[in-house]
Amino acid sequence: MASAPPIDEGLRSELQKQGIWVTSMQELYNWGRRNSIWPLQFGLACCAIEMIATAASRYDLARFGGEVFRPSPRQADLMIVAGTVTKKMAPQIVRLYNQMPDPKYVISMGACAISGGPFKQGYNVLKGIDRYIPVDVYIPGCPPRPEALLHAFMELQRKIDGQKLTGTGKAAFLDKTVPSEFPVPAFGAHDLEPPANADVFHPPKIERH
Amino acid sequence: MSLSTRAQHSAVEAPPGMPSRLDGELLEVSMGPQHPSTHGVFRMNVALEGEVVRRLKPVFGYLHRNHEKIGENTSYLGSMPYTDRLDYICSMSNNWGYALSVEKLAGIEVPERAEYLRVILAELTRLVNHASLLGFLLSDMGAWGTPLMYAFRERENILDLFESLSGSRMMCDYMRFGGCRCDLPPGWMERARKVVDGFPHFLDEFEQLITGNEILIARTQEVGKLSAELAISAGITGPGLRASGVNYDLRKVDGYGFYPRFKFRVPLGEHGDCYDRLMMRVLELRETLGILRQAMDDLPAGPIMNPKVKIRAFKPPVGEAYGRIEAPKGELGFYLISDGSGNPYRYRVRPPSLINLTVLEDMCLGHTVADVMVILGSIDIVMGEVDR
Amino acid sequence: MEALDEIKVRIEAAIPGARLEIIPNPGPANQSSLLLDHAHASTVARFLRDDPALRLDYCSNVTGVDWLERTVKKKVKVKKVVEGEEKELEETREEIFSGYLEAVYHLYSMAHKHGPLVVRLRTRDRAEGAHLPSLTPVWRSAEFQEREIYDLYGIHFDGHPDLRRILMWDEFTDHPMRKDYREPDDYEYEPTPHDDVLEKAKQHYVPRPAQDGTANIAAQ
Numbered sequence: 022m023a024s025a026p027p028i029d030e031g032l033r034s035e036l037q038k039q040g041i042w043v044t045s046m047q048e049l050y051n052w053g054r055r056n057s058i059w060p061l062q063f064g065l066a067c068c069a070i071e072m073i074a075t076a077a078s079r080y081d082l083a084r085f086g087g088e089v090f091r092p093s094p095r096q097a098d099l100m101i102v103a104g105t106v107t108k109k110m111a112p113q114i115v116r117l118y119n120q121m122p123d124p125k126y127v128i129s130m131g132a133c134a135i136s137g138g139p140f141k142q143g144y145n146v147l148k149g150i151d152r153y154i155p156v157d158v159y160i161p162g163c164p165p166r167p168e169a170l171l172h173a174f175m176e177l178q179r180k181i182d183g184q185k186l187t188g189t190g191k192a193a194f195l196d197k198t199v200p201s202e203f204p205v206p207a208f209g210a211h212d213l214e215p216p217a218n219a220d221v222f223h224p225p226k227i228e229r230h
Numbered sequence: 231m232s233l234s235t236r237a238q239h240s241a242v243e244a245p246p247g248m249p250s251r252l253d254g255e256l257l258e259v260s261m262g263p264q265h266p267s268t269h270g271v272f273r274m275n276v277a278l279e280g281e282v283v284r285r286l287k288p289v290f291g292y293l294h295r296n297h298e299k300i301g302e303n304t305s306y307l308g309s310m311p312y313t314d315r316l317d318y319i320c321s322m323s324n325n326w327g328y329a330l331s332v333e334k335l336a337g338i339e340v341p342e343r344a345e346y347l348r349v350i351l352a353e354l355t356r357l358v359n360h361a362s363l364l365g366f367l368l369s370d371m372g373a374w375g376t377p378l379m380y381a382f383r384e385r386e387n388i389l390d391l392f393e394s395l396s397g398s399r400m401m402c403d404y405m406r407f408g409g410c411r412c413d414l415p416p417g418w419m420e421r422a423r424k425v426v427d428g429f430p431h432f433l434d435e436f437e438q439l440i441t442g443n444e445i446l447i448a449r450t451q452e453v454g455k456l457s458a459e460l461a462i463s464a465g466i467t468g469p470g471l472r473a474s475g476v477n478y479d480l481r482k483v484d485g486y487g488f489y490p491r492f493k494f495r496v497p498l499g500e501h502g503d504c505y506d507r508l509m510m511r512v513l514e515l516r517e518t519l520g521i522l523r524q525a526m527d528d529l530p531a532g533p534i535m536n537p538k539v540k541i542r543a544f545k546p547p548v549g550e551a552y553g554r555i556e557a558p559k560g561e562l563g564f565y566l567i568s569d570g571s572g573n574p575y576r577y578r579v580r581p582p583s584l585i586n587l588t589v590l591e592d593m594c595l596g597h598t599v600a601d602v603m604v605i606l607g608s609i610d611i612v613m614g615e616v617d618r
Numbered sequence: 619m620e621a622l623d624e625i626k627v628r629i630e631a632a633i634p635g636a637r638l639e640i641i642p643n644p645g646p647a648n649q650s651s652l653l654l655d656h657a658h659a660s661t662v663a664r665f666l667r668d669d670p671a672l673r674l675d676y677c678s679n680v681t682g683v684d685w686l687e688r689t690v691k692k693k694v695k696v697k698k699v700v701e702g703e704e705k706e707l708e709e710t711r712e713e714i715f716s717g718y719l720e721a722v723y724h725l726y727s728m729a730h731k732h733g734p735l736v737v738r739l740r741t742r743d744r745a746e747g748a749h750l751p752s753l754t755p756v757w758r759s760a761e762f763q764e765r766e767i768y769d770l771y772g773i774h775f776d777g778h779p780d781l782r783r784i785l786m787w788d789e790f791t792d793h794p795m796r797k798d799y800r801e802p803d804d805y806e807y808e809p810t811p812h813d814d815v816l817e818k819a820k821q822h823y824v825p826r827p828a829q830d831g832t833a834n835i836a837a838q
Contacts, residue, residue, distance in 0.1 A: 062266050066293055066614055067318035067400060069270065077382035092266040107617075109787050110271055110292040113263055133295075139312065142303065142815065143296030144794045144801040145786065164400055208787040212802035224807030227819075228826040290762075291785035298770075299795060303814065337646030462675050462728050465759025476728060478676075483731045549645015552679060552724050552734060563679050565724070568645065580679040580724075585759055617785060 047186045054098075054124070055086075055181040058174070061097035062090035063117065066104025068131040068164040075167040085174050094120040099177070101170075102156075105133035105140050106147040108213050112205045118154045119202040124194035126181075128173050129156045132163045139163060152217035154203055256284055259599070263292045267370040267603045270613030274590075274602070281598040286591040290584070290617055297618040301577030306332055306407070306544045309577065314401040316579060317615040319362055322355040322392070323557045325405035330486060331553030331564035332407040336546035338539055343532040344409040345488050349525045350422070351392075351404065352487075352555075353518045357429060358388050359558035359610075360511040360518075364436060367508060367607040371449050377439065384432050387425045394418060408539030419526060426522050433515055441509070450504035454593040454605035457502060464588040468560030469510040470609055473499035480556035487555075492524045507608040545572050552580075559583055559610050579618055583611040619732040622650050625672070632669075633661050641738060651722070651736035656751055659739055660777075663756040666725060666735065674725040674735055677757035680764060682771035684744070684796045687717035717744045719773050723753065723760070741773060744796075752778035770795035 033043050064072060076082045076090065091097045094117045106114060118127070129150055132138030137148040150156065157180060160173040184192035193199045203221060206213040262273035271292035277285035297316065301309045313328045314321035326348050333340065340348075365381030389399045394415055396402040404411050440446050456466070461474045471478055479496045481489040497513035499506030546568045554563035560582030567576035586609050594602050620628075626638050636658040643650045654662050666674045689712045696709045719741045726733030741748045752775035754760045764775045765784040772793035775781055783790065792799055805811070808819035 063264055065271055066295075067315055070318060070400065073378075074382060074386070077386075078379045079383070079386045094264075105293065105295045107292060107294055109294065109785075110263060113271075113292070117264055139315070140295040140300065142801075143300055144799070145291075145294050145296055148804055148807075166399065208789040210789060210791045212804070216802065216804050217806070226824050227807070227809065227822070229820075229823045291783075291787070294785040296794070334647045335645060460758070463758040464761075465677060465757065478728045478731070547645050549643050549647060550649065551645060551647030552649060552736070554678070561678060563724070565679055565681055565722070567683065576681070576683050578679070578681040580681075584762055588759055588761055 050186065051182050051184060055178040057089075058085075058087045058099050058126075058177070058181075059089045059091050059097050060087055060099040060101050061094055061117065061121070062092045063100065064103050065106065065110065066133065068103035068134070071164045071167055072101055072103045072130065072170060075170045080167040080171065082171070082174070085171065085178070087174055094118075095122065097121055098124065099126045099128065101128045101130050102134040102150045103130045105138065106150050107145045108147050109145060109208075111147045111150075111153060111213060112207070114150065115153045115203055115205045119205070123201050124184075124192065125201070126157045126177055127154060128158045128160065128170075128177065130160055130170060130173070131165055132161060135159050135161065147213075152222045153206060155221055255279070261602070262289075267607065269366065269607070269611055270616075272606075272611065272613055272616065274606075276594075276599060276602065278599055281600075283594045283597055283599060283602060286594045286602070288587055288590055292617065293613040294617040295614075297579060298577055302574060305572050306546070306574065307541050309574075310406070311401065311403045313579075314403055315614055316581070316618065317557065317559060317562075317583065317612045318400060319612055320355045320359050320558050321400060321402045322351040322404060323555060324562065325402065326352050326487075327553065327555045327557060327562040328564050329405045329407045330555055331551055331566050332544075332546065334553045335549065335551035335566050335568055336407070336539075336544075338408045339536055341409055341533045341536060342488075342530050344534045344536075346525055346529045347410050347414070347534065348405060349487050349489065349492070350522060350529070351395075351402075353522050353525070354388050354391065354422070356518045356558045357515060357522075358385050360515050361385060361432070363511055363607075363610050364440075364508070367604070368440065368446075370603045370607040371446065377436070380432065380436065384429065387428070391418065391422055391425060394421075406535065406539075406541050407544070408541065409533070409535035413534050419529070422522075423526060426519060426526070429515075429519055433512065437512060441512075447505065449601070449604055450508060450608070452501075453504045453597060453601050454507075454608065455501065455503045456589060456593055460589060460592065461502070465585045466560070466589065467582050467586065468556070468558070468610075469514060470507055470560065470586055472496065473506040473510045474502035475500055480554060480561060484554070488525075489521075491528070492521045494518075494521050504604055504608040511610075543572060545570060550576075554580065557582060559612070559615070560586055579615075581615040581618060583609075583613075583615040584617075587611060587616065619727075619730075619735070620671070622652060622735075625735070626652065628669075629662055629665060632665055633658055636662055638662075649734060649736055651738050653738045653740065656739070656749075659751045660753060660756060663737070663753050666737070667756055672735075673727045673729040674733065676726045676728045676733075677723055677753070677759050678726050678734070679722075679724040680753075680760045680767065681722050682767035682773060682795065683720040683722060684771060685718055685720060686744075686797050687714065689714050718742065719744055719748050719771055721750055721764075721767060721773060723757075748772055749774045749776055751776055752781075754778050769793070772796065 028043055036043055076088055082088050129135050134150050137146045140146045141148055158173045158176050160169045162169050203218055256277040256279055259276045259278055261276055262268040263271040273289040275287045276283055313324040316324045361381040361384050365378035368377035392402050393399045396404040456474050458474045458476050461471050475498055477498055494517045497510055499510055548568055548570045550567040552565045554561050562582055563580030565578040566574050569575040593605050622640055637655040639653040641651045641653050666672055691710050691712055693708050694711050695706055697704055698707050721739045723737040725735045739750045750773055752764055754764055764778055767773050768781055769783045769785050803818055805818040806822050811819040
């Protein structure tokens, strides 16, 4: 856990042996949140089939508390961007993200959602959803195996577990100065306008000869 | 229950007990691109009068990932993995369609064993596709989850076979022009036989679950009727065409691969409604199992690749070719123009899913908005192929 | 099915004034095609569909092809007077073929189970003259495919019931499947570029800053 526990670990385990369970508000709150993540039922392309397979009988996402796929963004905590994001679809995705209530998380599933993947050179393919919305977990693969999506899910749970509720460095969704909605790009004559959101997309400058 | 038991109400009028008019006022509803039962990012602009559909315009392009442009800028071999991502449930049959077209373009012979392997894998793909379709379609009708779980249980078994053969669950990239990429790993055939032998159990269970179900019959019979004339004119292919009673199966008509060597029947519908389209899939699954058993019994030994073909730096002679196969969703065609260089001058995919949607509006008019999902589900589309 | 030249003869007999041309296909596929003129295209299409021997009732595939203007270099022997003497010289001459857009239709018969018959239509040029008669009234299956050609190639199909963009958004002005289309450059971040992407990514590189007083190689 990233934040320091508010109670001495030795004392806590000693108390636990006596049948007294001591916890903090933050731990309880994050424990509840991380074990009931409701993903948005929303598939874009090939990865969506693997996402369904993850939720289906063999891989069973329910073991991690993530089986309640909600068709409405108003009820969802997690957006799994599963598949190629085209420029025609990108405004819709930003709109869906804006409609989700805080706290909200994004998993960028598969090569296409990360960077455009094999379809990078297409004229209608967005080269990564992180040009418009912030992403929490990236999973590579084309498509990633269901195990990889489960791994991403566990990474996200770890991230939620470490989020602080108060003080400096508290979670972004509790900070009113951090935006939770982002402008929706418009359809232009040749490309989306703007082609990337400068507030979100900060590619490292590549220095080469 | 037999095909003749049908709901009595006419399809054109609103169902009884439902207000048919709202003072003639039309309500515009945009269904999709984010909608739980549009099978991806498909969108329909529907004009409703009460609950009844009066106009329906499909909107495409939300998954247009420029397949054809990329295909023209890459080598012939380089396009093969992209074909996996067309209809991403059936990568094996997409591979075959493309390989067949390139073989036509360059006049390549395929060894006997490779042709048999192609038949086996394409038919396994048909099992995956039709089983998933049954699950998705029932989900659309409100049987949320359970049939899909059954279907995906079977799908996982077949994907295990694909994975041990090609290294990938979904994107197999297995076939090459002139043959196949690699031979079967040891023990593969025994496992495949086990899967095929276990499949009828799933089908029996499934049929018991659905075919006599009152709700299913009320939701599908007399819904989304398609006449044979309109189906032919609109270029509908695959189970959707045969449900309207047109006997046109490319495995019989073109006789590509070694299909003429196998004994199988082509199931035909009579009414062209959603129920017939659904049952076409169930009946086709049974025939597919028969083809699989025959092909597995007869599989000859020998090479799996034509040694004369140089698949890297492949340069077919100048010319053009259109090759087509009976993919699980309909006629999948590839049209290639070669200018003698390493990249095709024109690379075109004839997508069955897109063309099967041509008459979606005609099928939906006069039905309720809830029926639209059933009709769309029974057409069986995958957006990767619709938009490419 | 009959041979293509027999079909051509029959069409010309049935439809007076129709100008047809057989475009040979040199490849092993042996699918030669029939080029129709604009004025008689839909009459010929109806004939192909309704003729009892052909019955090409199923239009499987409709697609566009972009042929750019190209110059073909030819060696021609020319007689010339050089230094008072007449000599035969070899000279290379450039012949310019103007560009055009093409729509290709693959026709099959579900009734007789034969095919394909390949039919082509060519536009006058690649700009204002990019008009073709629509065959959607004859075969309904051409509806979406002709819309797609309009979207990606910019061929206007006269007589199409609903000619709008199908894959790209309505505000889009280009025709991206044309061979001279240039896509927008958004290759800002490419950690491992190769092939065509490398050239595009290089334009976004910044020169490496000078370290320890050594001059930057790229800046020189």
